[in-house]
Amino acid sequence: MTGGLEGYDEVAEANAQKSILDIHWSRICARLKAEVGEVEYNTWLRQMGVGPVDEDEITLYLPTRFLRDWVRGQYGDRLGALWHAEIPAIRRVELQVARSASPAVDGDAPSADSAPAATAAAPVVEAVAVEEPRAAEVRSDLAAPLDPRFTFDTFVVGKPNEFAYACARRVAERPSSPGFNPLFLYGGVGLGKTHLMHAIGSELVREGRVSVAYMSAEKFMYRFIAAIRSQSTMEFKEQLRSVDVLMIDDLQFLIGKDNTQEEFFHTFNALVDAGRQIVVSADKSPSDLSGLEDRLRTRLGCGMVADIHATTFELRISILEAKAAASGVEVPAKVLEFLAHKITSNVRELEGALNRLIAHANLFGRPVTLEATQDVLHDILKANNRRVTIEEIQRKVAEHWNIRLTDMSSARRSTVVARPRQVAMYLSKQLTSRSLPEIGRKFGNRDHTTVIYAVRRVMELMEQDPAFAEDVELLRRMLES
Numbered sequence: 456m457t458g459g460l461e462g463y464d465e466v467a468e469a470n471a472q473k474s475i476l477d478i479h480w481s482r483i484c485a486r487l488k489a490e491v492g493e494v495e496y497n498t499w500l501r502q503m504g505v506g507p508v509d510e511d512e513i514t515l516y517l518p519t520r521f522l523r524d525w526v527r528g529q530y531g532d533r534l535g536a537l538w539h540a541e542i543p544a545i546r547r548v549e550l551q552v553a554r555s556a557s558p559a560v561d562g563d564a565p566s567a568d569s570a571p572a573a574t575a576a577a578p579v580v581e582a583v584a585v586e587e588p589r590a591a592e593v594r595s596d597l598a599a600p601l602d603p604r605f606t607f608d609t610f611v612v613g614k615p616n617e618f619a620y621a622c623a624r625r626v627a628e629r630p631s632s633p634g635f636n637p638l639f640l641y642g643g644v645g646l647g648k649t650h651l652m653h654a655i656g657s658e659l660v661r662e663g664r665v666s667v668a669y670m671s672a673e674k675f676m677y678r679f680i681a682a683i684r685s686q687s688t689m690e691f692k693e694q695l696r697s698v699d700v701l702m703i704d705d706l707q708f709l710i711g712k713d714n715t716q717e718e719f720f721h722t723f724n725a726l727v728d729a730g731r732q733i734v735v736s737a738d739k740s741p742s743d744l745s746g747l748e749d750r751l752r753t754r755l756g757c758g759m760v761a762d763i764h765a766t767t768f769e770l771r772i773s774i775l776e777a778k779a780a781a782s783g784v785e786v787p788a789k790v791l792e793f794l795a796h797k798i799t800s801n802v803r804e805l806e807g808a809l810n811r812l813i814a815h816a817n818l819f820g821r822p823v824t825l826e827a828t829q830d831v832l833h834d835i836l837k838a839n840n841r842r843v844t845i846e847e848i849q850r851k852v853a854e855h856w857n858i859r860l861t862d863m864s865s866a867r868r869s870t871v872v873a874r875p876r877q878v879a880m881y882l883s884k885q886l887t888s889r890s891l892p893e894i895g896r897k898f899g900n901r902d903h904t905t906v907i908y909a910v911r912r913v914m915e916l917m918e919q920d921p922a923f924a925e926d927v928e929l930l931r932r933m934l935e936s
């Protein structure tokens with residue numbers, strides 16, 4: 456830091472900016488808490504800290520990569536919208552892992568209108584962003600960061616998931632049993648695969664019998680690359696191969712990542728040969744994961760393969776009843792039935808809708824009624840009414856610009872293909888309730904940042920080019936009707 460008046464001014468300026476951001480941040484935290492509820496807020500969001508603003512982007516810090524990934528997947532869009540509402544110039548939120556994050560507001564934030572003062576810990580200018588793990592972490596960080604809410608007790612069993620549930624229980628009771636290794640769980644988005652994996656892990660850890668490593672396939676790749684960079688691949692391999700149970704979530708992420716697949720294949724073989732348990736989840740069955748190497752697909756399919764089907768009305772009702780009962784808020788059966796009829800996409804959305812209702816009831820101290828439900832959830836209900844799918848959007852957009860449907864997922868980057876693909880991503884964001892990572896996955900496993908870029912690019916182009924804007928609007932109307 457420079458000395459003298461100049462240095463002082465810089466510090467004063469930075470502090471002033473920080474105070475302003477803190478005020479906005481405290482309001483956002485109050486809103487978030489009201490929306491998601493105290494428990495959810497304390498579990499996932501409370502440790503978040505505010506970082507600097509750079510043009511249209513604000514950085515937020517989280518203390519671990521697990522939390523960062525979770526918050527990004529679950530709340531990334533919402534955080535962006537809330538910051539944009541507070542400071543319209545902010546259009547993007549960057550989530551980073553920081554050792555000394557300035558924590559989020561920790562007070563009892565009673566409402567969005569009367570937010571508490573922010574507690575600023577380390578000055579924002581000193582927060583250290585750690586984007587890539589260092590060798591020491593790769594060596595020491597394989598312990599399973601399991602979500603304590605995802606247990607067998609909180610998993611509601613019904614026809615669509617009873618087989619997967621039974622298999623998961625069996626593996627938790629007797630890991631590495633013949634016929635159950637690997638356990639391959641598959642099914643659509645938000646249907647409980649991660650929940651079951653965490654439940655297996657928690658059960659085993661609670662029993663204290665075995666060491667468990669759980670990570671997403673994305674994290675597996677990330678750690679593998681970091682280990683290569685820091686020349687600690689041997690340690691990484693040894694660490695992985697020393698666990699009793701290895702669980703890899705969302706394996707489809709490894710499609711097209713040949714080196715990481717190769718590493719996973721060897722780890723897989725080493726563990727299974729040594730009598731250790733592997734649990735894997737993916738969005739498709741091993742035979743349908745066409746971008747994976749044949750030998751890996753074959754090995755993945757030679758244990759127990761269990762699918763989780765789309766929810767039925769009965770299961771949705773049971774899940775809603777269980778979650779409403781756990782919240783302590785009285786939700787009339789009529790409202791639960793209404794939600795179960797209307798929100799059919801997946802459990803995550805159903806749960807999100809119920810949480811919002813409950814937060815609303817708690818915040819305003821009003822009973823939950825059908826009328827209030829329609830009002831509070833109008834955006835979710837609207838999105839579900841349309842029922843337009845990403846696949847439909849891709850098809851319509853491809854037809855409109857006369858490109859091949861496969862180019863929606865291909866790696867081709869020429870404008871002729873890339874522009875329609877960006878429009879399809881934009882429309883998917885506008886017309887479906889899918890999250891950015893989910894959209895990215897449907898477009899050839901692209902990263903969520905690519906989707907953000909596409910959405911922004913299409914919006915810019917629509918502003919600059921009325922003919923293009925008309926095309927996009929036409930497509931939107933066709934898809935909505």
Ligand SMILES: Nc1ncnc2c1ncn2[C@@H]1O[C@H](COP(=O)(O)OP(=O)(O)OP(=O)(O)O)[C@@H](O)[C@H]1O
Pocket residue numbers: 605609610611612616642643644645646647648649650651705738774802803806
């Ligand atoms: N049968 C169930 N009972 C209770 N909660 C459930 C059930 N199925 C899913 N959930 C809840 O729905 C949410 C989404 O589930 P989860 O994250 O496990 O889905 P997923 O299949 O792993 O999705 P993705 O494909 O996006 O990784 C979680 O909060 C989970 O607890």
